[in-house]
Amino acid sequence: MTTLSNTQELPNGPVAAALLAGGAGAAMLGLATTLAEASAGVKNLLVWFNPVGPLSGKTGVAVITFFASWIVMHLIFRGKNVNFARATAVALTLLFIGLMGTFPPFFELFVKE
Amino acid sequence: MSISPREGWTVLHGMLFGAAFLLAFAGGFAGLYSLRPEWVTAEGIKERILRLKVGLWAMALIAWATVISGTYIVYPWYRASDATSARSILLADPATAAWHTFGMEWKEHVGWLAPIAATVVAFAVTYYGPALAKKVGERRALMIFFVAAFATASIAGMFGAFINKVAPIR
Numbered sequence: 001m002t003t004l005s006n007t008q009e010l011p012n013g014p015v016a017a018a019l020l021a022g023g024a025g026a027a028m029l030g031l032a033t034t035l036a037e038a039s040a041g042v043k044n045l046l047v048w049f050n051p052v053g054p055l056s057g058k059t060g061v062a063v064i065t066f067f068a069s070w071i072v073m074h075l076i077f078r079g080k081n082v083n084f085a086r087a088t089a090v091a092l093t094l095l096f097i098g099l100m101g102t103f104p105p106f107f108e109l110f111v112k113e
Numbered sequence: 114m115s116i117s118p119r120e121g122w123t124v125l126h127g128m129l130f131g132a133a134f135l136l137a138f139a140g141g142f143a144g145l146y147s148l149r150p151e152w153v154t155a156e157g158i159k160e161r162i163l164r165l166k167v168g169l170w171a172m173a174l175i176a177w178a179t180v181i182s183g184t185y186i187v188y189p190w191y192r193a194s195d196a197t198s199a200r201s202i203l204l205a206d207p208a209t210a211a212w213h214t215f216g217m218e219w220k221e222h223v224g225w226l227a228p229i230a231a232t233v234v235a236f237a238v239t240y241y242g243p244a245l246a247k248k249v250g251e252r253r254a255l256m257i258f259f260v261a262a263f264a265t266a267s268i269a270g271m272f273g274a275f276i277n278k279v280a281p282i283r
Contacts (some may be wrong), residue, residue, distance in 0.1 A: 010244055015237045015251060022233035022258060026226050033222050051189035057183060059225045066229050086256040094231070095261060102222035104215050 013077030016087035023094025025066025031099015032058040040108040114170040131270045158243045169235035178229035182212035199280035216272040225270030230262035
């Protein structure tokens with residue numbers, strides 16, 4: 001019978017990088033959504049595809065942030081063990097920023113009259 | 114009995130892609146939650162990990178398909194500037210305006226968090242494989258991300274269903 005102790009001990013860096021990148025992507029979506037409400041200039045800059053309007057840019061920067069930060073952090077953290085509890089706390093904080101920034105009663109606080 | 118191409122895309126986006134993701138969540142969560150060496154044999158964990166990897170990557174792909182089809186195919190019809198678009202119809206009546214100003218505004222943004230979170234979970238399970246069973250902190254963090262993916266997809270799906278009931282895309 002195989003035992004789990006036979007499994008190779010893998011460093012946690014790549015998973016921490018993925019969690020942090022997910023948090024960064026989420027936070028960028030929240031930030032872009034809120035900034036688009038606060039500034040007409042930002043909103044116009046985020047219109048990457050006219051039929052979709054600024055949602056194309058908001059989600060575009062979030063997805064680019066997610067994958068780009070994942071690649072960078074993966075290269076930094078691969079083969080290493082990091083403080084996983086701290087990485088998780090940062091990732092969840094970033095995820096929470098993303099959830100707040102995409103909640104209409106929150107981002108509407110920043111609507112430019 | 115017939116449906117228009119627009120109705121067909123709306124069904125594909127919400128009822129096939131979106132609903133498939135939400136339905137698959139329970140299986141994925143149960144798999145992650147019960148991935149413990151004290152509950153399952155080593156052979157059982159190996160067998161379960163294979164199912165989790167396939168299931169979680171399928172969920173991540175479905176989540177991306179849901180938000181991309183929703184944003185780039187269905188949403189332009191919803192937000193069209195003509196008076197017959199769903200957005201125009203909702204905003205024309207103060208009694209239904211909040212379906213757009215709150216419901217659609219929340220749905221169109223928060224739904225994009227689901228594929229991001231689901232992809233992170235799928236990658237981590239693939240990376241660790243059976244070793245994830247022994248990693249309590251990592252598994253807990255992944256379950257939080259997985260629940261976040263489900264919660265955000267649920268919000269998007271729920272408002273999508275209600276909004277399409279009040280002002281259908283035809």
